[in-house]
Amino acid sequence: MYAMKNWLIGGILMLALSAVPPVCQGMNMPDSITLDSLVQLYDKVKFDHAKHINLIKDCAVCHHHTTGTLVEDPNCVRCHKNSSETKIVACKGCHSAQPFSAETLREKRQGTKLYHQDKPGLKGAYHLNCMGCHTKMGGPTGCLDCHKRNKAGDALYNSGKSAPKKAQGNAAGHGH
Amino acid sequence: MKRRDFLKGCMICGAASSLGISKKAWGSGSFEGYPEGMGVLVDLTRCIGCRSCEAACNKEQQLPEPKVPFDDQSVFEEKRRPSEEAYTVVNRYEQKGGPVYRKIQCNHCNEPACLTSCFVNAYTKTKEGAVIYNSKVCVGCRNCMIACPFNVPGYSYSSATNPVVKKCILCYDTRLKYGKPPACVEICPQEVLTFGYRKDLIKIGHERIRETPDKYVDHIYGEKEVGGTGWLYLSSVPFDKVGFDNTLGNEPIISNVKEFLGTVPMVLTIWPALFTGFHLLSTRKKGHGDDHGHDAHSKSEQEDAKK
Numbered sequence: 001m002y003a004m005k006n007w008l009i010g011g012i013l014m015l016a017l018s019a020v021p022p023v024c025q026g027m028n029m030p031d032s033i034t035l036d037s038l039v040q041l042y043d044k045v046k047f048d049h050a051k052h053i054n055l056i057k058d059c060a061v062c063h064h065h066t067t068g069t070l071v072e073d074p075n076c077v078r079c080h081k082n083s084s085e086t087k088i089v090a091c092k093g094c095h096s097a098q099p100f101s102a103e104t105l106r107e108k109r110q111g112t113k114l115y116h117q118d119k120p121g122l123k124g125a126y127h128l129n130c131m132g133c134h135t136k137m138g139g140p141t142g143c144l145d146c147h148k149r150n151k152a153g154d155a156l157y158n159s160g161k162s163a164p165k166k167a168q169g170n171a172a173g174h175g176h
Numbered sequence: 177m178k179r180r181d182f183l184k185g186c187m188i189c190g191a192a193s194s195l196g197i198s199k200k201a202w203g204s205g206s207f208e209g210y211p212e213g214m215g216v217l218v219d220l221t222r223c224i225g226c227r228s229c230e231a232a233c234n235k236e237q238q239l240p241e242p243k244v245p246f247d248d249q250s251v252f253e254e255k256r257r258p259s260e261e262a263y264t265v266v267n268r269y270e271q272k273g274g275p276v277y278r279k280i281q282c283n284h285c286n287e288p289a290c291l292t293s294c295f296v297n298a299y300t301k302t303k304e305g306a307v308i309y310n311s312k313v314c315v316g317c318r319n320c321m322i323a324c325p326f327n328v329p330g331y332s333y334s335s336a337t338n339p340v341v342k343k344c345i346l347c348y349d350t351r352l353k354y355g356k357p358p359a360c361v362e363i364c365p366q367e368v369l370t371f372g373y374r375k376d377l378i379k380i381g382h383e384r385i386r387e388t389p390d391k392y393v394d395h396i397y398g399e400k401e402v403g404g405t406g407w408l409y410l411s412s413v414p415f416d417k418v419g420f421d422n423t424l425g426n427e428p429i430i431s432n433v434k435e436f437l438g439t440v441p442m443v444l445t446i447w448p449a450l451f452t453g454f455h456l457l458s459t460r461k462k463g464h465g466d467d468h469g470h471d472a473h474s475k476s477e478q479e480d481a482k483k
Contacts, residue, residue, distance in 0.1 A: 075387050100362070100371040102355030109376065118380045124367025131224060131366065143226055143247065143365075157231050159245035 029053070037097060037122060041153035045146055062129055063089050079115070095125040209286035213305030214352065215374035215406040216361060217381050218279060220418065221391060222368040225252065225268055225277040229360035229369070233264045233281075236347055236359035255419070258282070259330040263344040264360060269418045276411070278418045279368070281360070282307060282328045282344035283398060284406030289429035290320035290329060298341075304353070305374060305406045306346035314340040325402050325424050346406070377408055384410060403428030 031050035038045075052062070059068030065080045067089045088094065096104060099121030108117060120128060134141050143149075154160035231246035233239070240261050244251060252268035257280065259265075264281035288307045291299035298314045301307050316339045321329045329343045347358040356362075357371035370377060381396040397415050398405035402424050409420070416422040 099367075100357035105372055105376075109373065117376070118370075118383060120367045123365055127365040128222065128367065141224070156235055157228075157246040158234075158242050159247045163245050164241050164243060 035126070037092075037126075038147065039150075041156060042147040042149055061133070091125050091129075092122050095120060095122040097122045099124070209374060209404055209406075210301075210303045210305060211375070212303060213286075213374045213406060214346070214371065215284070215305055215377050215408060216358070217370040217372070217377040217396075218407060218409045219368050219370070219384070220276055220278060220409060220411040220413075222366045223266070223277040223279065224366055225249065225266055225275065226365065227251075227266055228363045228365060229264055229279055230262060230266060232359040232363035233344070234262065236350060237263055239263070256280075257330075258328055258343065260332040260334065260342040261330075263330070263342070267419060269413075271413050271417065273412070276413055276418050278420075279360075280326075280328070280419075281407070282346070283326055284344075284346055285402055285428070286404040286406070287402070287428035287430050289323040289325060289402070292430045292433070293319040293323035295319065302348060302352075304346075304348070306348040306352055307406075308345045308348045309341065309343070311340045311342075316340050323429060325421065325429060374404075374406055374408070381408055381410055400426040402426070403431075 029049065031048070033047045033049050035045040035047055053059075056062070060071065061068075065071035065076065065083050065085075067085050071077060071080050071083070096119075098104060099119075108114070130146075131141060133139065140146065147153075149157070149160060151161070154162040158164055227246045227249075230242075234242060234246070242261070252266075255267050256262075256265040264279060266277050266279045269276045269278065284305055284307045286301075288299060288301060290309075291301060291307065294309075295317070296313045296315055298309045298311070299307060299320070300309070316331070318329075318331060318341065320341055321327075321331060329341045332339045332342055346352050347356075351358060361369040361371040370380065372380070378396060378399055381399070385392045385394055385396075391412055393411050393414055395415065397409040397411070397420055398407055403426065409415070411418060411420075414422075
């Protein structure tokens with residue numbers, strides 16, 4: 001029982017520690033975060049947290065109202081005008097890795113009072129956030145700029161080492 | 177009752193019945209889709225044209241190896257359509273605010289025209305919302321390819337002996353049946369594709385428009401088009417600019433033939449009785465006299481025939 005409690009507390013602490021940036025909280029922050037939800041197709045992504053903190057300064061640009069400055073978006077202000085910072089700031093704390101599973105959809109249907117019905121899944125949250133900003137700020141936007149594809153990934157995309165052999169033949173044939 | 181009055185009455189009744197009954201009453205009425213039907217909401221503003229959905233579809237449906245890799249963007253130079261080798265394709269449309277990408281696949285209509293047009297009943301609309309087909313009974317007539325308002329079904333032209341129709345089945349066999357989202361939805365990095373109950377997706381779509389009205393055209397394509405489709409679309413640019421047909425109207429394709437099909441039973445049941453009635457009336461008159469005139473008439477007819 002105790003062990004479980006300790007485990008839980010430890011887990012929560014780790015989550016909190018792993019996500020709260022020092023610039024915002026004056027706490028120790030991970031300079032680098034490893035994102036591994038797509039390991040089936042890509043190598044782990046080492047997200048340079050420190051670099052992004054130095055570049056953007058305001059945590060709330062990426063982290064909703066949960067940390068940094070309070071939310072300004074009029075849609076969010078309607079409810080979150082006075083919302084305080086929360087303990088969980090990591091994306092995966094709220095954004096599900098399986099947003100379209102039968103259970104998730106059923107739960108959504110039953111929780112009719114839940115306002116955030118249209119909450120993106122974890123992968124969607126990452127990419128919409130990162131890609132949206134990268135497009136605006138001129139950051140890298142190609143898939144392989146952040147993700148190094150592994151063997152299974154190559155096979156899925158018929159690319160790299162799994163590139164179609166016919167294609168090379170065709171490309172050569174076009175010249176004639 | 178005089179013969180003339182009887183005929184007049186028939187004419188009036190016939191006219192009244194054909195005018196009075198509305199178009200829809202002939203057929204089975206309109207079908208709004210199964211209550212538990214699933215669908216996919218496509219938000220064109222999110223798509224970055226990575227073609228991951230094409231790759232995932234290719235593997236899930238065990239389709240042939242593509243001619244170029246799935247991360248090759250050169251395919252956007254032409255507008256493609258789904259085929260036997262690719263049940264889904266993404267096309268690029270250059271717009272003022274930058275490129276807009278549009279994924280094409282079967283829209284899984286509430287009232288599928290392909291299903292209506294198929295005379296061997298190969299198509300089924302499942303309660304989960306997928307429009308699936310039985311390629312074992314398909315005779316390869318390609319009626320469904322003509323009937324589909326979205327030009328979706330492909331055809332296995334490569335098969336010399338048994339060409340059949342090929343199209344997206346919403347991953348019914350391998351995923352949807354087991355409560356899993358289609359492969360394209362699962363792989364999409366940008367969550368362009370939102371999988372859920374069709375009814376919920378319509379609410380979500382309207383909510384997105386309401387929250388960010390400047391971002392979207394105030395319309396969900398597929399909510400009402402051709403009686404409603406399982407795939408629904410949100411766009412920042414007018415739909416006809418990115419390859420959608422805005423002229424399809426909201427009536428299911430089957431409505432175009434319901435009226436005609438409704439007259440078939442009438443012809444088969446009412447007409448025999450009606451004309452038997454005419455025949456009986458005219459022969460009864462024969463028995464009541466004026467034989468002379470009738471004979472004269474038949475004589476002249478015989479003469480006509482001889483000529």
